[in-house]
Amino acid sequence: MQQLSEQEIQRRLKREQLLLMGINPYPAELFEVNAYAKDIKENYERFKTDYKNISMAGRLMSMRIMGNASFAELQDSTGRIQIYIRRDDICPSEDKTLYNTVFKKLLDIGDYIGIRGYVFTTQTGEITVHVTELKLLSKSLKPLPIVKRDEAGNVYDAVTDPEFRYRQRYVDLVINPQVREVFRKRSQMITLMRQFLNDKGYLEVETPILQPIYGGATARPFTTYHNALETTFYLRIANELYLKRLIVGGYDGVYEFAKDFRNEGMSRFHNPEFTMMELYVAYKDYYWMMDLVEEMIETIALQLHGTTELPVGNHLISFKRPWKRLTMYEAIEHFTGINIAEMEEAELRRVARQLYVHVDASMGKGKLIDEIFSNCCEPYLIQPTFIMDYPVEMSPLAKRHRSKPGLVERFEVICNGKEICNAFSELNDPIDQRQRFEEQLQLSQRGDQEAMMLDEDFLRALEYGMPPTAGLGIGIDRLAMIMTNQASIQDVLFFPQMRPEKKPE
């Protein structure tokens, strides 16, 4: 137990005192609520809505006590509203304890209270609830950091310490309304995407997170152990192979919002667990999927913000269709002036060095091209752009290009300098797929810890036959970053992964 601060001791004493007075600081019975701060502020003057006998609940966020009348602010789930408390209104009889002792002495900022009353406008023009009844709903024992705003909108004493905000997100959410808004937008974005996909007739499904063989991406997994089965399991790095099994099973379109886990470094773009939406649609190819992605993201931006132009960092990003489409080779030529289409490994390595791209001996042709692209092109692609046709070595689950040897039918969307989705015409030739897995095994034997495992059951499924299929994965967190204009993935995750707090001795 850590030592209590003076203020924490004070609040514990107040709690005791309330108990002695016969007031339960944590009453059990429900408190009926029939009005919310936001509605009142929006409707009271505009529609002359008469708010009588209203009942509200929330946290006390400030108190301005002046003798026998006081102003305070109540914060409910929709925002803050001023409340006016007059001694003789909440204490009509001779006994003034509720005002003099309970309200003035024993309540603190952060306490949950319930009030009843009516709305009026103060002399200074602020919409205010005149309180006729007051009830403590829950006592707060830890002081909230108080963020104040003046009329000009200046913020004082804002809590900005990221560690504090991420570790104690509940406090962040209480005191920083803009943070609540970011997460509301994220939730709404996911709802809109789900709606869009459901409207197209695709089926939302759930597939295993605990997998005996991990696959669908090149990444290092988390490992866990099932006692009864005496088996090692992996937390999924992707759900791709399971969704394709469902296409084999005969569904036309399936999608899943999947929590994926990758045992890799963390940064403002990477959290060990993150959300990916994967979609697979039968009888389609990657060109079709490009159209769908454009339509979906444009629709979401429009419904979320009422516009397709969004400020992101220092840029204004437009999601209005159509987006630019470049092949990977075209993109590289555009940004470096070098056409690498016909180059072999040795020459590529020379070009990479010339472009100051970090290379090492283990890198093959595909990896070298990818490195050049990541370094010389990706950071400069701010507007959403399709990059098409990747080297086959980088894409063991994608179908070979119908006309370009050595490439696969794959695209990524780069936006704000980062990949936000990845898609291909799915490889459905079981013999080719087996060969690609075997190449991965060789990489693995050479020490590549991210190489894919060979999944016999998945191959068995493909052998029964999978229709031509287009597949898509969208990084939901990264899309949320763009849609909410946040610079860090930690700002679109309620509880970003952090080193465990050191326990107080």
Add this chain to the structure above:
RNA sequence: GAUUCCGUAGCUCAGGUGGUAGAGCAAUACACUUUUAAUGUAUGGGUCCCGGGUUCGAGUCCCGGCGGGAUCACCA
């Protein structure tokens, strides 16, 4: 993993060259019947992240550790 910056009251932050630890807000007490970053007066509040070292003396200098941010590497 590498580089770099940071860690002082509940919160935001000051504390040249080493010399008894500071402000505003928050808290406590009193005053005040329409305030709004309310105000006025008074009071309390600190393991200066932790552990070593140098020194008569360390928040400050040195070494080590812990935690966090940023950039890079890997990745989505």
